[in-house]
Each structure stands twice: as C-alpha cells, then as structure tokens.
Amino acid sequence: MHTPISSIVSDSAPRTVTFSGFVDVIRDHKKHLFFVIRDRTDMVQVFADKALFPDTHITTESFVRISGHIESRPEVRLHGFEIVATQIEILSVPEEDLPISWKSEWYPSLSERLDHRHLSLREPRILLAFEMMSYFDLVVREFCYEQGCIEIHTPKIIPAASEGGAELFRLDYFGRDAYLAQSPQLYKQMAIASGFGKVLEIAPAFRADPSFTSRHVTEITMLDIEISPIESPEDVISFAEHMLQTAFSKIHTRFASKVAELYDREITIPSLPFPRTTFTQAREILEKEFGIAIAEDEDMSAEWERRLSEWVYAQYGHDFLFVTGYPSSVRAFYTMNEASTPTISKGFDLLYRGLEVSSGAQREHRYDQLVSQIRAGGMDPAEFEHYLACFRHGMPPHGGFGFGIARLFKQLLWFETVKEVILAPRDPKRLAP
Amino acid sequence: MHTPISSIVSDSAPRTVTFSGFVDVIRDHKKHLFFVIRDRTDMVQVFADKALFPDTHITTESFVRISGHIESRPEVRLHGFEIVATQIEILSVPEEDLPISWKSEWYPSLSERLDHRHLSLREPRILLAFEMMSYFDLVVREFCYEQGCIEIHTPKIIPAASEGGAELFRLDYFGRDAYLAQSPQLYKQMAIASGFGKVLEIAPAFRADPSFTSRHVTEITMLDIEISPIESPEDVISFAEHMLQTAFSKIHTRFASKVAELYDREITIPSLPFPRTTFTQAREILEKEFGIAIAEDEDMSAEWERRLSEWVYAQYGHDFLFVTGYPSSVRAFYTMNEASTPTISKGFDLLYRGLEVSSGAQREHRYDQLVSQIRAGGMDPAEFEHYLACFRHGMPPHGGFGFGIARLFKQLLWFETVKEVILAPRDPKRLAP
Numbered sequence: 001m002h003t004p005i006s007s008i009v010s011d012s013a014p015r016t017v018t019f020s021g022f023v024d025v026i027r028d029h030k031k032h033l034f035f036v037i038r039d040r041t042d043m044v045q046v047f048a049d050k051a052l053f054p055d056t057h058i059t060t061e062s063f064v065r066i067s068g069h070i071e072s073r074p075e076v077r078l079h080g081f082e083i084v085a086t087q088i089e090i091l092s093v094p095e096e097d098l099p100i101s102w103k104s105e106w107y108p109s110l111s112e113r114l115d116h117r118h119l120s121l122r123e124p125r126i127l128l129a130f131e132m133m134s135y136f137d138l139v140v141r142e143f144c145y146e147q148g149c150i151e152i153h154t155p156k157i158i159p160a161a162s163e164g165g166a167e168l169f170r171l172d173y174f175g176r177d178a179y180l181a182q183s184p185q186l187y188k189q190m191a192i193a194s195g196f197g198k199v200l201e202i203a204p205a206f207r208a209d210p211s212f213t214s215r216h217v218t219e220i221t222m223l224d225i226e227i228s229p230i231e232s233p234e235d236v237i238s239f240a241e242h243m244l245q246t247a248f249s250k251i252h253t254r255f256a257s258k259v260a261e262l263y264d265r266e267i268t269i270p271s272l273p274f275p276r277t278t279f280t281q282a283r284e285i286l287e288k289e290f291g292i293a294i295a296e297d298e299d300m301s302a303e304w305e306r307r308l309s310e311w312v313y314a315q316y317g318h319d320f321l322f323v324t325g326y327p328s329s330v331r332a333f334y335t336m337n338e339a340s341t342p343t344i345s346k347g348f349d350l351l352y353r354g355l356e357v358s359s360g361a362q363r364e365h366r367y368d369q370l371v372s373q374i375r376a377g378g379m380d381p382a383e384f385e386h387y388l389a390c391f392r393h394g395m396p397p398h399g400g401f402g403f404g405i406a407r408l409f410k411q412l413l414w415f416e417t418v419k420e421v422i423l424a425p426r427d428p429k430r431l432a433p
Numbered sequence: 434m435h436t437p438i439s440s441i442v443s444d445s446a447p448r449t450v451t452f453s454g455f456v457d458v459i460r461d462h463k464k465h466l467f468f469v470i471r472d473r474t475d476m477v478q479v480f481a482d483k484a485l486f487p488d489t490h491i492t493t494e495s496f497v498r499i500s501g502h503i504e505s506r507p508e509v510r511l512h513g514f515e516i517v518a519t520q521i522e523i524l525s526v527p528e529e530d531l532p533i534s535w536k537s538e539w540y541p542s543l544s545e546r547l548d549h550r551h552l553s554l555r556e557p558r559i560l561l562a563f564e565m566m567s568y569f570d571l572v573v574r575e576f577c578y579e580q581g582c583i584e585i586h587t588p589k590i591i592p593a594a595s596e597g598g599a600e601l602f603r604l605d606y607f608g609r610d611a612y613l614a615q616s617p618q619l620y621k622q623m624a625i626a627s628g629f630g631k632v633l634e635i636a637p638a639f640r641a642d643p644s645f646t647s648r649h650v651t652e653i654t655m656l657d658i659e660i661s662p663i664e665s666p667e668d669v670i671s672f673a674e675h676m677l678q679t680a681f682s683k684i685h686t687r688f689a690s691k692v693a694e695l696y697d698r699e700i701t702i703p704s705l706p707f708p709r710t711t712f713t714q715a716r717e718i719l720e721k722e723f724g725i726a727i728a729e730d731e732d733m734s735a736e737w738e739r740r741l742s743e744w745v746y747a748q749y750g751h752d753f754l755f756v757t758g759y760p761s762s763v764r765a766f767y768t769m770n771e772a773s774t775p776t777i778s779k780g781f782d783l784l785y786r787g788l789e790v791s792s793g794a795q796r797e798h799r800y801d802q803l804v805s806q807i808r809a810g811g812m813d814p815a816e817f818e819h820y821l822a823c824f825r826h827g828m829p830p831h832g833g834f835g836f837g838i839a840r841l842f843k844q845l846l847w848f849e850t851v852k853e854v855i856l857a858p859r860d861p862k863r864l865a866p
Contacts, residue, residue: 002662020829023827038628040583061826061827063662063827063828091829092798092799092828092830094826094827095800095826096826118623118627118822118823118826119826122627122628127628130583130629134582134584134585137584138578138584141574142571145571148437148473149567150473150564151570152563152567152856153637154856154857155652155857155859156589156637156652157602157613157639157864159864169590169604169606171602171605171613172602172603174641174861174862176864180604180613187856190857191856193551194550194554194555194560195473195554195560196554196560196563204588206589218590219589219590229435229453229496365525366525367528386865390551392528392529393494393527393529394456394496394526394527395496396496396525423588423620423623423624424588425588429607432592432819433819433820
C-alpha cells in the first residue's frame with residue numbers, strides 16, 4: 001500500500017501511487033505548490049493544484065501521505081518526473097520551528113545535533129550511514145553463519161571485575177555489587193568450552209572510560225567472534241580479513257553510488273590478503289620512516305597507528321594492516337604467548353586508515369599455563385573460579401577477535417568522531433537523549 | 434581441514450577425513466578401542482588399534498583431533514560406519530572427574546547445571562536449543578530486512594526512569610545516577626521520528642524484578658520491532674504473525690528431525706492468520722468456560738493466559754492467540770487508545786501455549802494526546818523532555834512489539850523454565866557464572 005519512494009524512482013512509468021514521508025522543501029506558487037517528499041529510500045517531487053486542496057497547509061518536516069499519478073517532466077531536476085497529487089493527508093505537523101536543520105546556512109555543531117538527535121538523524125547522509133551499518137550487521141552474520149558460527153547472547157551484568165577491574169561501571173544488584181561487561185570475552189570462551197565450535201555476538205559493551213576522544217564512548221556495539229579449533233592466530237586473522245572483504249564487497253554493491261552521491265567518496269574493496277607486520281617490524285618502520293623510537297614493552301599509541309597506516313598505504317595502497325606479535329606485557333592475561341619466545345604474544349590488532357578497529361588473539365587454552373599467567377599479572381586465580389572451570393574439562397584450542405563497528409564506519413565514511421555513527425552516544429558527560 | 438561430523442555422516446563414502454570434537458563414550462577392548470567423538474553437528478564412532486597408539490590415553494570429554502578413513506560397518510548402530518584412526522591428537526584433557534554429567538544416572542538439577550554451565554551446555558539436546566535460537570535470530574532478521582527494517586543499537590544506559598521507575602537497575606555513572614534500559618521502547622520511537630521507517634533490534638534488556646518464576650530473569654534478550662506508517666494495531670499484529678510463521682517454517686525445515694530425535698517432540702508450523710480475541714471476549718470466555726470472573730480494569734494473570742490458550746487450542750487447534758483491546762488502565766502511557774472508547778487501548782499481547790511471549794501496540798504519536806496521557810498516569814511531562822521532543826517535529830503513525838526469545842523457546846521445546854535456554858541466566862540470587 002505504501003510504496004517506498006525508491007521503487008517509484010526506479011520505475012517511473014505512469015501510474016497511480018501512494019507513498020508517505022517527510023516534507024523536505026516547498027515552493028509555493030500562486031495557483032499551485034511544488035514540494036519534495038523524503039523517505040529513507042529517496043526523494044520525489046509532488047505537484048499540487050491549490051484549487052484541489054483549499055484547506056491543506058503544508059509545512060516542512062510534516063509527515064504526509066500522498067496519492068497521485070506519476071507524470072514525466074524532463075525539466076524536473078529530481079529524477080525527471082513528478083507526482084501530480086490527487087490526495088494529500090497530513091498525518092503529523094511540527095508544532096514549532098525546528099531547533100536545528102542540516103539545510104540551514106550554519107550546519108549545526110555535533111553537540112547540537114546530538115541534543116536533537118531525532119532531527120539530525122533525518123539528514124539523508126547520516127541516515128544512510130545507519131542503513132549501511134545495519135546491512136553490515138546482516139552480511140557479517142550471514143558470513144559467520146556460513147562459517148558455522150552460532151550467535152550467542154552473553155550476560156551484560158557480571159559478578160566480578162574479571163578483566164582487570166579498571167573502567168567498569170558498578171551496579172546495585174539487589175543489595176550487592178555487580179558490574180557491566182566490558183566485553184563478552186569470558187563468555188565467548190565458555191561457549192567454546194561448551195562445544196559451540198564457533199560463536200558470534202553483536203551486542204553492547206560498556207567502558208567507564210573518562211576520556212574524551214574521537215574514538216571513545218562509554219557504550220559501544222561490539223562484534224565479537226571466537227572460533228575453534230585453531231592452529232595459530234593466523235586462522236583468526238584469516239577469518240577476520242575474509243569477513244571484512246565479503247562485507248565491504250557487498251556494501252560496495254549496495255551503497256557505492258549512494259555514498260558517491262551523499263559523501264562524494266568512494267568505497268574501496270580491500271584486497272586479500274590484508275598486509276601484515278609484526279610488532280618488531282612495525283617498531284623498525286616507525287623508527288626508520290618516521291624517526292619514532294619505541295621502548296621495549298611499550299604499547300602502540302594512536303599516533304603510531306596513524307603512521308603505520310600511512311606507511312602501509314604508501315607501500316601497498318592498502319587501507320588495512322594487521323600488526324601481530326605484540327609484547328605479552330601489553331596484552332590481556334588470557335592471550336597465548338609464543339612457546340619459543342614467551343615475551344611475544346599471539347595477539348594482534350587490525351588498523352584501518354590509522355585507527356585500531358579490532359583486537360584479537362589465539363587464547364591460552366591450557367589450564368596450568370592460564371593460571372600462571374593470571375598470577376604473573378598480579379591477580380588471584382581464586383577470583384576467576386568460574387572462568388577457570390571452563391579450562392578444566394577439555395578445552396578446544398581457540399581464538400577470536402572483537403570489533404568496534406562504529407570505529408569501522410567512522411573511518412569508512414571519513415567522520416571525525418564515532419559519535420556520528422552511534423544512535424544515542426554516551427560519554428562521561430552525555431547521557432541524553 | 435576440519436570436517437564437521439555432520440558432513441561425514443551425510444556422505445560416508447570411503448575416504449580419509451580429519452575432524453575434531455569431544456570424546457563422548459569409550460569402550461576399551463583388549464587390543465583395540467572404540468570411542469565416539471561428538472561435535473556440535475553430530476557424533477561418529479572411531480576404531481583405534483592399540484598397537485598403533487601405545488602412548489595414547491583417551492578419557493571422556495577430552496578434546497581430540499582424529500584422522501582416519503571411513504569404513505562401512507553395517508553392525509555399528511551409530512550411522513552404520515566407523516572411522517579407522519590413523520592419527521589421534523589429544524588437544525585438551527579434563528584434569529579431574531567431571532562435576533556433572535547429563536549421562537549419569539542422576540540427571541543433574543537445574544541449579545547444578547547452571548553452576549557448571551560450560552558442561553551442561555555440552556548436552557546435545559541443550560546445545561541444539563541454542564543453535565535453534567541463533568537460527569531464529571537470523572531468519573527473523575532476514576524477514577525484517579526484507580520488510581524494510583533497519584537494525585538499530587539503542588543505548589542500554591539511560592538517564593531516567595522513563596517507563597514508570599519500578600524494576601530498574603541503578604548505576605553509578607561518573608558520580609551521578611543512571612539506569613539500565615528495561616526496553617528500547619523510547620529509542621525505537623526516536624528512530625521512527627528520525628525517518629528510519631521500520632526498525633528492529635535484538636539486544637539485552639534489564640529488569641530488577643525480585644520474583645522467582647519460570648518465566649522471569651533479570652536480563653533478557655528482547656526482539657524489538659517498530660514500524661511506520663501504520664493505520665491500526667492490525668498492521669503490527671500482521672507483521673508479527675507473518676514473521677513468526679516464516680521463522681517457524683524455516684526452523685521446521687532445518688530442525689524438525691533433530692527435535693524429534695533429541696526431544697521426541699514435533700515442531701508445529703502455525704497457520705495464518707493466528708486467532709485473535711478481544712480482551713472483552715476473553716473475559717467472557719474465561720467466565721463462561723472456566724468460571725473465572727475478572728474485574729473491570731484487571732490485567733490478565735498467568736493462570737488466565739494458560740486457560741485462554743487451552744481454549745484456543747481446543748477451539749482452533751492453534752498454539753498462538755492474540756488478545757487485543759486491553760483496558761487502557763493496564764497499558765503503558767505511550768499506547769494509543771481507541772478514539773471512540775478511550776478506556777480501551779490499541780495494545781495487544783501474544784500468548785503461546787499459555788505464556789505471554791510478546792506485547793505490542795499502536796503507539797500514541799500525537800504530542801498533545803501523549804502529554805495528557807503522561808499527566809493522566811500521574812507523571813510529569815518535564816521528565817520526558819527528550820522523548821516528547823520526538824513528537825514535536827513531525828511523527829509518523831507507528832506501532833510495534835517486543836518479544837521474549839527465551840520465552841518462545843521455553844514453550845517451543847517444552848522446557849520448565851526460561852533459564853534452560855539462556856546462556857548464563859541471571860536472577861536476584863544468581864550472578865554466576
């Protein structure tokens with residue numbers, strides 16, 4: 001009954017159609033009215049003879065339903081046709097001037113746009129980003145299911161500060177303390193111990209991180225994957241790059257022309273395999289190419305990540321770079337280390353145009369080794385009782401990665417901050433809307 | 434490289450295969466060993482000549498990798514073939530007796546099984562339920578995307594007790610109070626105001642509900658849908674029943690034989706349309722058929738829901754029943770009421786074999802009406818500032834529903850409690866694992 005505008009645009013043969021949307025712009029002539037209707041899929045011009053609608057008062061951003069017939073008008077810049085209205089139904093009228101508009105001379109600030117999120121999300125360019133992320137979720141899931149993954153739902157309320165303790169939100173849980181999960185890591189591993197084989201989750205994760213940067217928020221949507229059995233972290237890296245290549249290729253097919261139109265940008269499909277470098281090699285590159293010296297056991301900084309991406313783009317024309325073999329000292333206790341060189345871990349990061357978008361590893365699946373790594377990290381194995389139990393009754397060798405979807409899309413669409421691609425972003429000061 | 438056991442079972446032509454899994458059972462003979470390997474997909478029998486593996490000690494629930502050749506053995510009860518091992522690699526050994534086993538004479542209690550969740554989830558019957566729920570997520574998403582939905586990720590940390598205030602978990606958010614979202618309701622509606630058209634979310638929701646019942650936990654996975662524009666709640670009901678019918682049909686195709694094997698139960702595909710009854714008719718049925726009198730403005734109790742499902746099954750042989758037209762007084766403030774009879778709402782519930790699995794409605798999209806309903810509920814419109822803003826700048830008529838996935842699968846697989854189909858369930862006393 002309600003036709004999406006895109007399907008009127010893709011087939012504009014003369015016929016009667018009914019559709020609905022927001023009034024985008026209005027041109028009021030003496031005897032007739034031109035206005036553009038916008039839905040999520042496209043925009044279309046409507047022509048209304050005022051004599052037919054004497055009592056109809058149309059304002060921008062009203063939500064209306066239109067019936068009319070399609071008439072070819074080569075002179076109409078928007079698609080070369082218009083709808084001659086036979087029925088106009090105004091379903092909802094803005095009751096006041098809009099507090100912000102992306103069409104105004106002064107494009108509203110990020111803060112204004114987040115304050116009036118329901119309006120800033122109407123901007124076609126922004127709405128497109130959310131449609132793309134939704135599609136990314138779907139194609140990633142389809143890829144993972146084809147690889148044999150089960151999607152799981154891990155608990156977000158957890159009993160203890162299991163991954164170190166910092167940056168956890170504390171909760172009043174029927175009179176005792178509980179916490180919000182920073183990642184589904186321990187529960188992904190429980191599923192592996194349970195014989196789920198390969199698992200996937202796209203779900204919120206919570207970080208009580210007080211920093212204000214373009215890449216941090218306190219609530220993120222994480223894509224998490226864990227697979228078993230594996231032989232090495234390369235199995236995980238290979239899964240990740242194939243997943244991304246498939247997703248980018250499908251996103252390109254579906255959205256490349258819209259992205260060109262609304263962002264004036266190209267979507268590049270990354271070629272396989274993605275470049276890889278070890279942490280040791282990365283250190284050499286940073287020193288040789290950029291004069292940056294990194295101390296032993298120092299973790300990668302945001303600036304170094306940008307430099308490495310510059311280098312990999314100059315060298316290979318590639319947007320992605322896997323950095324492998326991080327020092328054990330900068331990775332979580334559950335990461336497996338190289339047998340020959342225990343100071344080097346089997347953990348990796350994935351950089352995309354200068355930003356870390358994913359972190360992964362082969363995990364330590366041997367109970368005794370895991371206990372000694374917990375102790376080496378200055379923690380008490382007794383606090384990991386339920387977690388450690390998973391390793392005591394047969395545990396497949398496994399590994400996986402976590403993936404920040406907003407970071408990926410910030411980079412893909414060249415936004416300045418992840419907040420642009422989060423429905424209602426949260427930072428230490430922002431809790432609304 | 435690793436073949437799922439199911440693909441060996443579906444094609445057991447003689448060849449060499451490599452696969453991995455947990456050791457399910459072992460029969461130790463003098464010169465040889467029979468054991469069964471179990472992965473998520475199936476089980477297979479392995480034959481090992483002890484002379485070839487003098488140092489290999491196999492124990493149940495070890496995780497092993499086997500290479501061998503398939504040999505037809507009509508006398509083998511499990512699939513009529515076995516794998517003659519040429520290589521056995523023991524990747525992980527249980528370090529102690531298993532604390533619970535579903536194969537033991539005394540089937541462990543729910544509480545024991547939840548305490549040792551990584552082991553109870555290995556039970557093929559239970560693992561199947563999780564695989565089915567994962568598949569349900571996928572086919573529901575595919576249905577929704579085909580209907581034009583965008584999947585959104587709404588914030589779980591919210592600033593205020595927006596839906597009444599009871600049963601909310603309170604959080605320390607950088608020195609001020611915040612809460613965990615009970616449902617994505619207000620943010621689904623924000624997306625509708627933003628022109629998303631139709632939205633979908635599968636995500637956690639949190640209820641600080643102190644009750645211990647077979648259908649309540651404090652953290653649930655909700656399927657939430659909101660669609661626009663609509664004409665009446667019937668548009669929402671129709672969406673829901675088509676979605677379920679499609680999902681059940683696909684689940685039947687994929688899992689009916691496994692469910693028959695492991696549960697000795699049938700999966701019934703519900704026919705369309707699902708039966709509907711108004712609340713008023715339901716009251717009459719309860720009184721007439723079961724002698725239950727319901728006071729004016731009284732909400733449906735769990736017992737009445739069971740009775741109504743008995744009635745609809747006897748009457749129509751149907752497992753589902755939509756109850757429409759609930760009294761306005763028992764529904765949330767954002768529900769639209771009938772114009773002609775404002776004491777009757779446009780809200781509905783969906784019962785499945787005696788249990789409410791979904792609740793939905795056409796929502797009130799008119800600002801003035803919404804404000805007066807907030808006031809009528811004894812609440813202060815000022816506390817709904819950000820929410821109400823969504824209704825002031827053009828709001829499509831809309832409606833939607835929320836859906837408890839664990840409740841659906843509890844009923845579908847005849848479990849006694851939703852906890853059976855939650856990875857790590859939470860109740861007022863249980864926060865672990």
